Every structure is written in structure tokens, then in C-alpha cells.
Amino acid sequence: xxxxxxxxxxxxEGLLAERFVPVIRFASGEAHVxxxxxxxxxxxxFVAFNVWPRKVDGDLRINIVFATLYTRDGGYYSHFPGGQxxxxxxxxxxxxxxxxxxxxxxxxxxMAELVYLNxxxxxxxxxxxxx
Ligand SMILES: [Ca+2]
Ligand SMILES: [Ca+2]
Numbered sequence: 001x002x003x004x005x006x007x008x009x010x011x012x013e014g015l016l017a018e019r020f021v022p023v024i025r026f027a028s029g030e031a032h033v034x035x036x037x038x039x040x041x042x043x044x045x046f047v048a049f050n051v052w053p054r055k056v057d058g059d060l061r062i063n064i065v066f067a068t069l070y071t072r073d074g075g076y077y078s079h080f081p082g083g084q085x086x087x088x089x090x091x092x093x094x095x096x097x098x099x100x101x102x103x104x105x106x107x108x109x110x111m112a113e114l115v116y117l118n119x120x121x122x123x124x125x126x127x128x129x130x131x
Pocket of ligand 1: 001003004005006007008009010013083
């Protein structure tokens, strides 16, 4: 099924997003990340995604943008005037993106490999790894 009519099966979109969702780790003292059954996976952030294919020099690429949504920002920022926690506020969101390269193997199976992670700047796969 391709409900968004982008030429890529929506189930494949979901599988790729599940496989390539970035892992976000927090400091052990992070006090503002919420947990509970209301969050998929049991804790924040709530992650939504958008997947779309595109051609780059004849090769098939897949772009995925992950929106990471939080109920509260604890105001932790290393350079904020006033010190840590002074910019605390409800809600917060950011996004991360990945670009994947799809290649078809001789046995007919498709393989997806990370090309880069985009979190404000592009990080190539040799920097961030592909696992
Ligand atoms: Ca689709
Ligand atoms: Ca799509």
C-alpha cells in the first residue's frame, strides 16, 4: 500500500524508519525526560517520521526525517546566559534526518545503507557508523 503516493510501499517506509531511527542518549542526571506508557517505547521523546524516496545521479535514495517531541525542555544548554535550567519551558521539538542508499543485490534482495545523519549538520556514515 502506498497511501502517500510517493512510489514507496508504506510498510517498507515504516520498516526503514524503525531500523534507522537515531538512538538518543541522555546524561544520567537529566531530570526532565518523562517516561510512561503514553510514550511509544516507554519514554520521551515521542518520535514521528516522514519517509520519501528520490533519485540521485540515477541511484535510489531514501530520506527520513524524525521529529523528536518533548513535553518539557529543562533548559540545559551549555552557553545560555543565566546558567543551566534558566531557559526551562514547556514543550520542545527538534528533528533529525538520515539519507539512505538502496542497492539491489544479485539475489534480488534490497539493502539500505546510511549515507549521512543530519542533525543540524551532515555527519557521514564513516563518522556516525551504520549500525
Ligand atoms: Ca509511500
Ligand atoms: Ca512516504
